[in-house]
Amino acid sequence: MKIVIVGNSAAAVGCIEAIRQHDKKVEIQVITDEKYHTYSRPGITYLLGKKINEEKMLYRPLDFYKKHAIKTRFETKVTKVDTANKVVITGIGEKIPYDKLLLGTGGIPFVPPIKGRFDHKSVFSYTKWEDAEKVMEVVKTRKKAVVIGAGMIGSKTVEGLSMIGCDVTVVELGKNVLGLALDNTASSMVEARMKEKGVKVLTSNEVTEIYGKDDVEGVIMRDGDEIPCDFVIIAVGVFPNTEMVKGTDIEVNRGIVVNEKMETSAKDVYAAGDCAEGYDVLAEIKRPIPIWPVAYSQGKIAGLNMIGKNAVHQGNFPINAIEFDGVPTISVGITNPDENAGFEVISEKEGNNYRKIVLKDDVVKGAVFVGDLTRSGLITGLIERKEKITEYKDELLGNDLGFVHYKRELRDSKLTQNKNWLE
Amino acid sequence: MKRVYPVEDNCMGCKLCEVACVVEHSESHDILRAYKEEVTPVSRTRVEEKGGVSLSLNCRHCEEPSCVFACISGAMTKNDDGIVLVNEEKCIGCWMCLMSCQYGMIERKMINKTASKCDLCPDREKPACVEACPNRALVFEERN
């Protein structure tokens, strides 16, 4: 049997490590269009900000492929999957056969329709190591940046740029920075920090044009204002990379549709990570959740099923931890509930610390933490287990919440045994 | 593998386990210095209390470690011997692990802004918390 993995990131590594836990022999080949050893994609903003060096970018040690007996094909783009003949076809027309296939192709940066976008060379997206290298070259001589988008990628890029002394303006269409992950209060805490660091934050606004003669000279805002700058980074999010399955029998909605075993609609083809659309247990719909832990765990489940282990994914929900220069934030699940849908919100803000818990019928559905993150993971556990919290509701916002508040049976089963997903 | 298990019926909430943990993971291994070394020294085991119930909890070294799955830098790993460890050199302090751990057993080490968690005391036969417990409320043993 031959397993082919398209992708070399979180989903791929999750798949490889799961397979090799049980099967040291089965042939595995990784195909990736990038040239790098498996790396931390989120690391690219830390690299830019000089918080880490290139060595620390590596997600797994250099002997990773050797240790796991993985055949690698770098700088090889897969352009088509042929499910009838069970081959993937590369950019130069080469056909690579598979018995089981994982698509872990990630996301593609979304580019909004901005006039002048393609006319200038100093306009970048920021989702790859390659992008980081380009931007790091530019900032050697030019320091004035406009970042479009203040979501997770945009905000972390702003942090990186500001740490190396760039003069940064960030433009966000929504009314808040990190608006999707956080709520108003938490967003304004992060925004205040950005401004403290000298970043110009323009929310509820958008760039309509990038201008300049030979290269970028500035941007024009919706309201006509001009902001001169040396380069532009567009970071308004990613959408699932499903290019190679277009016109095949593999079902694609927003992402590649998968079931709880990470199987696509085509036999022996699996998908995981940012390219896939798994089940969101809180929103109760299938949708892509483009975060690292989802990619890893989906890859893992795919791997187990490829070797006949019959593993089922417990479902996903958004979780995020985003620190902006000394202001750590965490968001889990539903953070901005629909007011009329029967949610209850409890919160507390004290100085630089903020906590909010979203409940429905005394079951935790989401949370936001800023500042003190002590034991925030307990809340994630409560969401996962859909546990009624009525008896210890008063403790949810404090630091004293713990297993002592849970039912004794739960404690006994959780703390005294270790189970894995296969049992 | 051997893990540390709490025995809540034996726990008096004395927190000697926390002290032992801080000392063991300090530079000096000296109780007074240890508590002055770090801005706020963090114990990797935590005594929880409510009414008459108390117990000391630390990392479960899960079979399915969500902290490892969530780690974006590769700093958090589960070794071949089953121990879940954070490599502080590699940790970038993103706190993905913190929020993924349903036991809430990863702390932020403020001195170098890295994640901090139980390492089962690699230099000892028995973890320091277990040895320090006067009441056998922490045991180190192999269970299924």
Ligand SMILES: Cc1cc2nc3c(=O)[nH]c(=O)nc-3n(C[C@H](O)[C@H](O)[C@H](O)COP(=O)(O)OP(=O)(O)OC[C@H]3O[C@@H](n4cnc5c(N)ncnc54)[C@H](O)[C@@H]3O)c2cc1C
């Ligand atoms: C700046 C930044 C910061 C982030 N911060 C966080 C964070 O703090 N926490 C978090 O949870 N998530 C974060 N994310 C998101 C996280 O990086 C992604 O969710 C994760 O990388 C998804 O992993 P993946 O394996 O699905 O795909 P990707 O990491 O996108 O990798 C896709 C792989 O597929 C390969 N590939 C794609 N198409 C082809 C093709 N046609 N042929 C061959 N190979 C192909 C690529 O080379 C690559 O190896 C961040 C992302 C960015 C960009």
